[in-house]
Amino acid sequence: MVVDLILAAWVRLYQYQYATYIKQKDNVQEMAEFSLAGIKQVDAVRYQCQYQGLEQPGTSEKSDPVELVITGIPPPGISLSPEEHVEMGTNVTIRCWNNIYGVAFYLHKDGLSAPIQHQKHSVGGTATFTLFGVTPADSGTYRCSYRIVGFCLLFSPLGDNVTLEVIPRPAIPGDNGGASRDLVAVVVGRWVAVIVFIIILTVSVLLVAQRRQMQRHERTGDTSRSPEAVQFQVSPGDSEGLTYAQLQAVTPSTHPPASSTTPEPPIIYAEVGTRVPC
Structure with missing residues (x-):
């Protein structure tokens, strides 16, 4: 181990974290050198140096530690x-x-x-x-x-x-990894959207057709309805004392008259006697 100095009263070598030095050199002019002979396993530790100056009396702090690594043992x-x-x-x-x-x-x-x-x-x-x-x-x-x-x-x-x-494990045929799975998911999603759209469109068309059919039936009405009220129209009596009455059947309807071509309601004539029998 070599320590560079200018002038020192002494230089000491320590094992790391030990208070007692193991070697010392006195009256060092420029550099202190320490040798360790017969290295053994116990020598594989850290070392530090410390010195006392001549020009500026006082003891220095210990140096940064250095490691002694022993090699030469057989590899495993x-x-x-x-x-x-x-x-x-x-x-x-x-x-x-x-x-x-x-x-x-x-x-x-x-x-x-x-x-x-x-x-x-x-x-x-x-x-x-x-x-x-x-x-x-x-x-x-x-x-x-x-x-x-x-x-x-x-x-x-x-x-x-x-x-x-x-x-790596062999890839499953047709499986190109995450990208393929994402593509399949997109395609399936689009098909589902198309099917849902077709169902909604079909239901809408059926509802519209049913509504139109109901409106057509309401406009046509039922021509076989029975008369609900009778209107009497009486003409003047003749020379024989007979009076004729004109009966007009009125058919109830919830809709206004469709057109002028609608047939007039039937007129019923009845003979009514007004004289007292003999």
Whole structure:
């Protein structure tokens, strides 16, 4: 670890969040350099530096932490079930393993910076990840890594990869997806509208025809109606003492006379005797 300075009485190296320094260099002129030999798993932590100035006495704040990542541990193995090509909606299992116990496994997908799944406590050096109901979006290349529990910065390199290809389900003949369903719905809707219009038009025509027929019957009337009243018309008596009466039958009607061609009501003549018998 290298620290750039101008003049310092001393420079100290700390493990992150620890109050006690682990190394110190005195009378630093321009730069302080710290070396860690024989790196072990416990050395995979964060580090900070602090110094005391000469020209301006006083102690500085601790620097931003830096991470020490240890590599060189073996990468994990990986397997895929079912094999590579699967149909959409299938559950896919990815297994990761190594020969080290007490590790946390991570599942990575190429193209994504962060792991997509992780398993904190593996059983027997093996972790199982499941992708439920896969879709074409799940197609891609997958890898595994692991971290030794208790050492936040001790990660394995990415292992071998497996490739998953999700095959879309074959389309139903005549089904072109949402666009076709929308087109069918529009066509059906238009046919329903046409049928309703035809029904309404037919009912309207029938009602008009029935109304006209009723009006025609009302104008024609019934010519066989019986007389309701009798009008008497009496002529002068003759030389024999007979009197003739003219009887005119009046037919009731609720309508005004249709025309001048309508036949006159019948006239009934009756002979009436007015003399007293001998």
